Amino acid sequence: MASIGKIARRTFLIGSAAIVGGAAFGAWYVGRPAPNPLKPGSGEAALTPFVLVTGEGVTLITPRSEMGQGTQTTLAALIAEELDVAWEDVRIMHGPPAAAYYNSALLHEVIPGKGYDQSEFMHALAEYVGRVGKVMEMQITGGSTAMKDAYERLRVAGATAREALKSAASARLGVETARLRTENGQVIAPDGTAIPYTDLASDAAKVDLREPELRDPSQWKYLGKAMPRLDMVGKVTGTAAFGIDTRPEGLKFAALRINPKRAGMRNFDASAAESMPGVEKVVDLGNGLAVVARNTWLAQQAVDAIDVEWEDAPYPSETAAIFEKIAAAFDxxxxxxxxxxxxxxxxxxxxxxxxxxxxxxxxAHATMEPMNATAHYTGDALTVWSGNQAPTFTRDHCARAAGLDPAQVTVITPYLGGGFGRRGEMDFSVYATKVAVAMQGTPVQLTWSREEDMRHDFxxxxxxxxxxxxxxxxxxxxxxxxxxxxxxxxxxxxxxxxxxxxxxxxxxxxxxxxxxxxxxxxxxxxxxxxxxxxxxxxxxxxxxxxxxxxxxxxxxxxxxxxxxxxxxxxxxxxxxxxxxxxxxxxxxxxxxxxxxxxxxxxxxxxxxxxxxxxxxxxxxxxxxxxxxxxxxxxxxxxxxxxxxxxxxxxxxxxxxxxxxxxxxxxxxxxxxxxxxxxxxxxxxxxxxxxxxxxxxxxxxxxxxxxxxxxxxxxxxxxxxxxxxxxxxxxxxxxxxxxxxxxxxx
Missing domain, CATH: 3.30.365.10 (Aldehyde oxidase/xanthine dehydrogenase, molybdopterin binding domain)
Structure with missing residues (x-):
């Protein structure tokens, strides 16, 4: 008889937390809507966590990181398809760290089975377990899950906003909602009267949101077609902003050197670096050092000048010995x-x-953009600019490093110059935070050399x-x-x-x-x-x-x-x-x-x-x-x-x-x-x-x-x-x- 091996008596790795979490919090708690993290200004409306309407137009919030895979273009298309905004008018913004942007599909993998033969019941169970990601604030780009997670949720977000705008127009025009239609960012009445979404924002924000009806794929204008990528022009012209392009006022630059054997330091002598013109500070990171200077090149030269005695590796020192340990696992x-x-x-x-x-x-991951992050610590707040794949986890880890509450931390996620899983880690953002704490009041950009990047990967x-x-x-x-x-x-x-x-x-x-x-x-x-x-x-x-x-x-x-x-x-x-x-x-x-x-x-x-x-x-x-x-x-x-x-x-x-x-x-x-x-x-x-x-x-x-x-x-x-x-x-x-x-x- 076929078997998928003794899974019923035990739990999977993430799944243990997910399933137990669902039982502990209860179905209501897991199923309730997450708070809308958007903070609209006067005359603006955050109709859902994914749709922000201002006087300048409609901004679509994409909850996943763009690292060249085109995900933000298709995420925007999912919303725009239902919202009826012209493609040339689409503007996007990466969502801030928030439970509303959790990735439910990541937890689908904890469900037992081979996947390709999954029953409808097990699929429904996976959908339920996925909601635990909201409680865990799993805002993660990974596992090839962006579209699986967003396919229905973002279309519903767009359709919900559309119906709210139609309801606002209905009240203003005295026309039944069913007689109104939407097109290119406008609500249009039977007599041709057209009201731009921007004019309806305030009224639409007061509408009680209802479960909308999604359009049949036969009506799609954007989905199913090769759409012009929203990041294409910026990347071709060099105007797209990656993490390494971050330039807040007063920025200083830093480089680091970490134990190449992935252990700590016995001792170090930083006097040679400290005496170099333009060097502002040497920061002890525990397992390495960072130097802050007036530019990245000088910081790299200075950190390389530090005399360090490293501790030994916690694993076998040679490749052959490492693979002997792997082979021993078979025993x-x-x-x-x-x-x-x-x-x-x-x-x-x-x-x-x-x-x-x-x-x-x-x-190694070998991303084209070197690992980097920029941080600004003011004592009671921290801002981190980081091309990352996990904004909520980045926020929480950086908060701990700075001794702050997560609510005091802002994470801004620009374009990623390659990720492949490497930028799902928090280390590069945490190191930048530690340097920023040592430079309180001054924003610091920490850039890894290619050598540090390749020798300190996961x-x-x-x-x-x-x-x-x-x-x-x-x-x-x-x-x-x-x-x-x-x-x-x-x-x-x-x-x-x-x-x-x-x-x-x-x-x-x-x-x-x-x-x-x-x-x-x-x-x-x-x-x-x-x-x-x-x-x-x-x-x-x-x-x-x-x-x-x-x-x-x-x-x-x-x-x-x-x-x-x-x-x-x-x-x-x-x-x-x-x-x-x-x-x-x-x-x-x-x-x-x-x-x-x-x-x-x-x-x-x-x-x-x-x-x-x-x-x-x-x-x-x-x-x-x-x-x-x-x-x-x-x-x-x-x-x-x-x-x-x-x-x-x-x-x-x-x-x-x-x-x-x-x-x-x-x-x-x-x-x-x-x-x-x-x-x-x-x-x-x-x-x-x-x-x-x-x-x-x-x-x-x-x-x-x-x-x-x-x-x-x-x-x-x-x-x-x-x-x-x-x-x-x-x-x-x-x-x-x-x-x-x-x-x-």
Whole structure:
């Protein structure tokens, strides 16, 4: 009998807090509306937490961070579609830290199950549990959840504001609300009289809000179309404001140096830095130092001049020793057995056994904009300008660092120059706060050097997998997967919320236990490595390594069975998950899979189901005189409902490039307790000359809205590795692939 492994008796990592929180607070408390955090002035109206009407126009409040993924454009479209404002008049503002902007979809993942087979009851339960995020003030951009969270909520916000404006116009004109219509920011009467929303703001603010009726998708003007991005002009012209562009009056600049071994300081001598002209202060951060000066360059020179004796690392000092600790996790009791179908211990009669072991390295986020934050502490208030993914958590952590109440802290979230999970952490904002406290009354911008950034990341954990399978008569009859790595969830919950939850870590085995292959004897176990290497959420999280393990091994099983790799997957997926089979069929047709290949060419397929979205990719590689180039990639994804095809396609391509970059050349290694990689030359991504051509097809057969920002990343590594096997006959089971092949770099 199928099983999703002993979940009923225990709780998940975040889920323990969520479900217990829902019971403790009660259904009424969890379900009640969050207060509107907007503070409109005279003649203005905050009709909902997402719609602010002033004399100058309508501003739409987008609750998620914009880090290049286009999320604020589509969030605005969700509101504007129902509110009836002209696209050229749309103005947006990131919402302040507030419970009203909680992300309910983040907590959906705590619900047991594989996701793709979720029942209506379990989906409804997930919706309820998601409301606990309001109590926890989980205003977070991550987990490919922005659209899943906002799809109904922001349309309701726009429609609610529209109906309030119509009610105000009805009272003014003496015309029934049902006879009024809205268009381009105006309420229009049957006789053609048009009243701008701006003229109705004060009256609309007094209207009792009602549950509105949402428009049918057949009436959509913006949703379902590739809309001009609201951040495009500013970014092209250089006028868009990122965190590093913050310039309050009287600003000073700071740089920092933290223990490269992630421990404390034994002692330091700052006299050389303090004697440098333009240096204003040296600040002891506990595990490092910051220097405040009249410009960033001088601050960096000064902090590098400080003589420091560092404490030793709290983890093994060399990469090999770290991976020995990861391998040792297999000798312990598993943290989870999230899938346990049939009998994975027995070998089916007449089957051929296949085994393999895979290893992937630690990875950095390597955001294009260096980590930075600006803070201004006045003694009884703190303002933080921070390109962050978690404004409420940033507010709370900075408040503690400054000794203030959260209500005394203002967090302003500008554009993020890349995030990928790194800017979901609070450390860079907290360090800026500590420096600002030492410089009371003076705003200070703390900018990390690229070297400090790369050596003090919260890394994607290194991981190992031991895979055992069996094939018979052209199909898989056994798959027993074991994965060992550190837990990102445990570390993150400890850093963010100060809790160390136990129980099965679902994210740890994401991409393995929920791989939609109907294999009769199928078991997935996760083992947690006992290590203190700092790890965190990296684009696609557990699926980033588990998809490589899962779909590389599926390729090995296919070849052992003498089957075509793509047809092999399809035969195991058609009945289990038709939407997943659909994306495999799409890339098969797009790429001409199975046809005649050019000489010196290899092709590989990769599949992953992550964040509610099945994605299949076919990668084509070409041997050009001994150097292998990634030539083409075909991508098919089923996101359920395509809200913006242009942005969705861009995210699938961007996610794939991020995954290919990691697969080809990226790794974080350790020597003497410190990270060896310092800057982009040591940790290079794909560039224009070695980035392949892409073709993307988007489908809408999935029964629910899926994520977009991350699902394009996981299939890239296995698809490339499988293509290289097809070309060379060499099976690479360790990343990065440049260690095994002469790839164009």
């Amino acid at each position: 312990k009791k598993p943290n989870s057995t999230m899938r346990n179908d049939g009998d994975a211990d027995a070998m089916p009669e007449g089957a051929t056994e296949v085994t393999a072991e895979y290893t992937v390295p630690y990875l 890394y994607r954990p290194g991981a190992m997998a031991r895979m055992r399978g069996a094939v018979r008569r052209g199909s898989a009859v056994l798959l027993d997967a074991q994965v060992a790595a550190q837990s990102t969830s445990q570390q993150a919950m400890n850093r963010w919320l100060g809790i160390s939850p136990g129980g099965p870590d679902k994210g740890h085995v994401d991409g393995l236990f929920n791989a939609p292959y109907a294999i009769p004897n199928h078991r997935v176990r996760g083992y947690l490595a006992d290590l203190d290497v700092p790890v965190g959420f990296w684009r696609s999280v557990g699926a980033s390594f588990n998809a490589f393990f899962q779909d590389s091994f599926m390729d090995e099983l296919a070849h052992a069975a003498g089957a075509d790799p793509l047809d092999f997957r399809l035969s195991l997926m058609r009945d289990e998950f038709p939407a997943g089979a659909g994306v495999l069929e799409a890339v098969r047709d797009m790429s001409g899979w199975g046809g005649t290949k050019l000489a010196n060419t290899g092709r590989g397929v990769g599949f992953s189901y992550s964040f509610g979205t099945p994605v299949a990719q076919v990668v084509e590689v070409i041997d050009e005189g001994g150097t292998i180039r990634i030539a083409r990639v075909w991508i098919a994804a089923d996101v359920g409902t395509i809200l913006d095809p242009g942005i969705t396609e861009a995210q699938m391509i961007g996610g794939c490039i991020y995954g290919l970059s990691a697969a080809v050349n990226e790794e974080i290694t350790f020597a003497d307790g410190a990270v060896e990689q310092m800057n982009f030359p040591d940790y290079d991504a794909l560039r224009m000359h070695n980035t392949p051509k892409f073709e993307v097809q988007l489908l809408e057969n999935n029964n629910r809205l899926g994520g977009v920002g991350e699902p394009g990343t996981p299939p890239a590594a296995p698809a490339l590795a499988n293509a290289l096997f097809d070309l060379t006959g060499t099976r690479a089971r360790q990343l990065p692939l440049s260690q095994s092949f002469d790839l164009l770099l």
